Each structure stands twice: as C-alpha cells, then as structure tokens.
Amino acid sequence: MKFQGKVVVITGGSSGMGKAAAIEFAKQGANVVINGRREEALQHALQEIDPSGQHSDFVAGDISDPQIAERLIQKAITRFGRIDTLLNNAGIFIAKPFAEITSEEYGSALSTNVNGFFHVTQQAVRAMLGAGAGHIVTITASGVAEQPLKSVPSVLAALTKGALNTATKSLAIELSGTGIRVNAVAPGIIKTPMHPEETHEFLAKLHPIGRMGSVNDIVDAVLYLDSAPFVTGEILHVDGGQNAGQW
Numbered sequence: 001m002k003f004q005g006k007v008v009v010i011t012g013g014s015s016g017m018g019k020a021a022a023i024e025f026a027k028q029g030a031n032v033v034i035n036g037r038r039e040e041a042l043q044h045a046l047q048e049i050d051p052s053g054q055h056s057d058f059v060a061g062d063i064s065d066p067q068i069a070e071r072l073i074q075k076a077i078t079r080f081g082r083i084d085t086l087l088n089n090a091g092i093f094i095a096k097p098f099a100e101i102t103s104e105e106y107g108s109a110l111s112t113n114v115n116g117f118f119h120v121t122q123q124a125v126r127a128m129l130g131a132g133a134g135h136i137v138t139i140t141a142s143g144v145a146e147q148p149l150k151s152v153p154s155v156l157a158a159l160t161k162g163a164l165n166t167a168t169k170s171l172a173i174e175l176s177g178t179g180i181r182v183n184a185v186a187p188g189i190i191k192t193p194m195h196p197e198e199t200h201e202f203l204a205k206l207h208p209i210g211r212m213g214s215v216n217d218i219v220d221a222v223l224y225l226d227s228a229p230f231v232t233g234e235i236l237h238v239d240g241g242q243n244a245g246q247w
Helices: 016-027 039-049 066-080 103-131 155-175 197-204 215-226
Strands: 007-011 031-036 056-060 085-088 134-139 180-187 235-238
Touching: 007 016, 007 066, 007 103, 016 031, 016 039, 016 085, 016 215, 031 039, 031 066, 039 056, 056 066, 066 103, 085 103, 103 134, 103 155, 103 180, 134 155, 134 215, 155 180, 155 235, 180 215, 215 235
Parallel strands: 007 031, 007 085, 031 056, 085 134, 134 180, 180 235
Antiparallel strands: none
C-alpha cells in the first residue's frame, strides 16, 4: 500500500473532502487523525475511515483554538509516534455582497480559514522540524476567489482562503532544505453536502469544463502532492478551468 505506516492529520475530517481524503489515506495504509467540531460526527466518520479503530483517532473542537490545534498534533504523536502529513481542509465559504457581510460572518471566516490554518500548521511544523521531514497540504482558494465572477460575490474567500496561496509559497521557501514540503490545492466548486442539489445546475456552469468537481478530484490531487517529493510551493488548481481565465 502506497502510504503504509504514514501518519496523516486532517482538519475538517468528519465530512466532505476531508473525510474522503481520510478514507483513501487509510485504505492505502496510513494512520489517520481527524478533527472537526462535533464529536458524534467524528465518531461516525471513523467507522467509515477505519472500522477496526486500530489506525485512526480524532480530536473534537474548533481548530481556530490554539489549544485544540496543539492537542490534535500531540494526539498524532502520542498515538502513532510522529506526523508525516498535515491536510488543512477545514474552511467555510460565504458568498455575499461585500456591503452586506456582517461582523460575525467576517469573524467566522477569519477564525476558521486563517486562524485555524495558522495554529495547527505552526504546531505541525514544530514537530516536523524535529523529525527533519514532513508535508503540509492546504485546501485554499476556490476558483471564484482567484478568478472573480460577477454572479458569485466572494471577497471573504479571496481575503481568507486566497491569502493561503501566498502563505503556502512563503512557507515552502522558508522551510526548503529542512525536509518539509508545503503545497496547496485550489479547488473549484465541489459536490459536497454544503451545496443543495437544486443548485448544482447553476454551479456547474461556473466552470469552463461544464461540471462541478467531485471529492475524488480533490483527493486525487492531495494524494499526488503527498507522493511527489520534488514538488513544493505548488498551488495545484483543480477547478475545471476557472483559473485559466474568462469563458
């Protein structure tokens, strides 16, 4: 199995892309530790990810809390001895005109998308520096954040998730030579429970390729980056062509 014995930490791992990635990593031999806000949802997810319970664990809580971030990384180290890969998947997307965004919505996006990335990544980097190896992959800006669309106001995504693209490159250069690689996947709009089925026809048209993405499209990109030792600082667009330009 390709990832036999690896230790992978995934935020936002109880559903959608995070759970799908956890299932695939576990299927290919990895030990997986997932995070999410709700303990019950995490327990249900682990039944799909690793029915035996021998190669998985979870930490419930808000990843923007520095104590939860520290607990998550320490759980991986205590249970499985180290951390090889961190997948920063937790995030929220709010499509709303700029003038109508509330302070609560701004704070929520900043907390999850930026603070959550910062705290858990810092804890992971500290552990990886001690080991002399590791890989960080972040799910960053959707296509509409980097290639704005009139029909989908997305300044909060551009401000919070979009900034992580630059942070990915900066951290990749800073950590070059340490054995730690840093990459990102920039997705289009993916079919997950957060998008009701009645919106799918409209959302499909927001991609030049003419369809929404699947969770497997993102998982395949994450697995590629995790198995590509000569790739760092890469923003891998998996967005049906959105980033290429107008259409």
